Amino acid sequence: MSSLYTEIIQDAYRHPRHRGELAHPTHSYEDENPLCGDMLRVELRVENGHIVDAKFQGRGCAISQAAAELMMEKVENQPVSAVTELTKDVVLEELGLPSISPARLKCALLPLEVLRRAVSGQTDAR
Amino acid sequence: MTVQLNSASLDVRALRQDFPLLQRTMRGKPLVYLDSAATSQKPRAVLDALERYYERSNANVHRGVYELAEEATAAYEAARQTLASFIGATPEETIFVRNATEAINLVAYAWGRHNVHQGDVVVLTELEHHSNLVPWQILAQEVGADLAFIGLHPDGTLDLENLDRQLQTGRVRLVASTYISNVLGTITPVAEIVRRAHAGGAIVLIDGAQAVPHIPVDVRALDVDFLAFTGHKMLGPMGIGVLYGRQQILEEMPPFLGGGEMIRRVSARTSTWNELPWKFEAGTPNVGDAVALARAVEYLQSVGMEAIGDHDRQLARCAMDRLQAIDGVRVHGPEERGAVVAFTLDGVHPHDLASVLDEQGIAVRAGHHCAQPLHERLGVPATTRASFYLYNDEGDVEKLIAGIDVARRVLQA
Numbered sequence: 014m015s016s017l018y019t020e021i022i023q024d025a026y027r028h029p030r031h032r033g034e035l036a037h038p039t040h041s042y043e044d045e046n047p048l049c050g051d052m053l054r055v056e057l058r059v060e061n062g063h064i065v066d067a068k069f070q071g072r073g074c075a076i077s078q079a080a081a082e083l084m085m086e087k088v089e090n091q092p093v094s095a096v097t098e099l100t101k102d103v104v105l106e107e108l109g110l111p112s113i114s115p116a117r118l119k120c121a122l123l124p125l126e127v128l129r130r131a132v133s134g135q136t137d138a139r
Numbered sequence: 140m141t142v143q144l145n146s147a148s149l150d151v152r153a154l155r156q157d158f159p160l161l162q163r164t165m166r167g168k169p170l171v172y173l174d175s176a177a178t179s180q181k182p183r184a185v186l187d188a189l190e191r192y193y194e195r196s197n198a199n200v201h202r203g204v205y206e207l208a209e210e211a212t213a214a215y216e217a218a219r220q221t222l223a224s225f226i227g228a229t230p231e232e233t234i235f236v237r238n239a240t241e242a243i244n245l246v247a248y249a250w251g252r253h254n255v256h257q258g259d260v261v262v263l264t265e266l267e268h269h270s271n272l273v274p275w276q277i278l279a280q281e282v283g284a285d286l287a288f289i290g291l292h293p294d295g296t297l298d299l300e301n302l303d304r305q306l307q308t309g310r311v312r313l314v315a316s317t318y319i320s321n322v323l324g325t326i327t328p329v330a331e332i333v334r335r336a337h338a339g340g341a342i343v344l345i346d347g348a349q350a351v352p353h354i355p356v357d358v359r360a361l362d363v364d365f366l367a368f369t370g371h372k373m374l375g376p377m378g379i380g381v382l383y384g385r386q387q388i389l390e391e392m393p394p395f396l397g398g399g400e401m402i403r404r405v406s407a408r409t410s411t412w413n414e415l416p417w418k419f420e421a422g423t424p425n426v427g428d429a430v431a432l433a434r435a436v437e438y439l440q441s442v443g444m445e446a447i448g449d450h451d452r453q454l455a456r457c458a459m460d461r462l463q464a465i466d467g468v469r470v471h472g473p474e475e476r477g478a479v480v481a482f483t484l485d486g487v488h489p490h491d492l493a494s495v496l497d498e499q500g501i502a503v504r505a506g507h508h509c510a511q512p513l514h515e516r517l518g519v520p521a522t523t524r525a526s527f528y529l530y531n532d533e534g535d536v537e538k539l540i541a542g543i544d545v546a547r548r549v550l551q552a
Binding site: 015016017018023026049050051072073074075076117120 | 488489490491494495498506507514520521545549550
């Protein structure tokens with residue numbers, strides 16, 4: 014029915030397991046895409062160099078929200094260094110997309126960008 | 140017997156044959172083009188006119204003594220006459236520009252900087268496209284003027300109460316309003332705005348980008364002082380548009396851009412200005428596109444602007460009715476509207492909806508449509524917009540509705 018909205022994306026969008034907030038995050042970052050109004054907040058709890066809890070909140074399209082869910086799933090229970098290994102190709106692979114239009118690529122990459130900034134200890138853009 | 144023109148009077152199937160691009164497929168499916176508010180497609184006649192100009196008549200215009208230059212000049216000035224007649228203006232009042240944005244900037248710079256001073260007010264509406272907002276923000280900041288806004292009723296029509304209140308202060312120099320909203324489709328009461336503004340000592344600029352392509356517009360009947368519109372939304376090429384200005388105001392205005400063509404006499408330290416309209420057309424003009432735009436106007440006139448207006452209105456009505464029947468769809472804007480229908484669907488982001496429709500060969504636009512303040516007013520970050528023109532019919536609306544059904548199945552929880 015749709016080659017863009019893969020089963021993976023539909024499932025991650027409809028049934029996110031990492032949507033929410035942490036009581037005591039050690040790292041957080043929030044940003045928005047002014048072009049489309051999408052907003053994303055990532056909260057992490059890091060202990061001994063490992064991400065033990067990862068949550069996101071936000072509003073936006075299915076691509077960005079599904080990518081957020083999949084990125085949280087990918088880094089949870091991983092060393093912080095795992096975040097630096099994430100690339101555009103990894104994101105697309107996780108989404109199950111061989112390619113994506115330039116217009117939608119920014120949606121797919123917003124969560125990775127926010128995650129990187131959270132890990133690097135940047136304070137919120139807002 | 141009066142014959143009521145309706146959409147049945149437009150032979151859409153035949154018209155569509157005139158548009159080469161509409162014959163192509165998109166993602167293996169027939170293209171359903173519902174983004175004419177962004178840009179229209181072009182009929183063969185316009186493409187041919189452009190090609191014929193460059194194949195047969197191309198030379199730089201004005202002051203050429205050879206025959207070909209005279210031919211190009213004649214074609215350019217004939218195009219101006221066609222555009223002038225189309226809106227009820229004279230050629231002196233019809234200035235070729237790149238697009239509606241440039242037309243509005245021309246007024247903001249050349250008229251605004253000499254007529255709007257500290258403490259003065261420019262009145263806009265909450266409907267405006269960024270092109271009729273940002274130039275006034277820049278002007279206001281530069282000269283220390285204030286901006287005021289005509290608000291909206293809940294249905295998206297203008298509430299003129301604030302216009303009257305502002306005019307009573309005696310500080311309003313200009314009222315700048317859209318004619319048809321590119322988001323809500325609202326048709327503003329231009330003649331009434333002009334009547335009140337003139338009584339209050341202000342002049343009026345109308346952004347006609349969405350109106351001139353779709354309904355008959357006569358600058359004398361409306362009594363507007365400036366009208367800006369663009370060619371590419373009315374079957375013409377990109378890169379050519381028109382600024383109409385009332386002759387007396389244009390004569391009192393200094394030039395916008397300096398250079399060739401706009402001068403009468405140039406000495407080392409000073410220059411004098413050319414006659415209207417050339418005073419405002421510095422540099423080599425866009426002759427080929429002007430000629431092609433005139434051909435587009437002739438095409439529109441052969442179909443009939445009244446008929447196109449009725450057709451567009453009926454199609455927008457049909458789309459609204461069908462969309463509002465879908466659970467979770469909210470159509471923004473008034474019942475009576477131009478050929479634009481912006482809507483939101485519960486649980487589905489506008490960009491996702493546009494992407495799913497794109498997979499079915501349906502081209503709609505998603506986002507804030509260069510009207511961010513209006514979307515803030517509507518309380519939504521973005522909308523999905525379908526817009527129609529003379530080559531669309533109810534079959535296209537049916538495909539849109541079927542496409543939305545697919546989007547609901549793919550994306551709604």
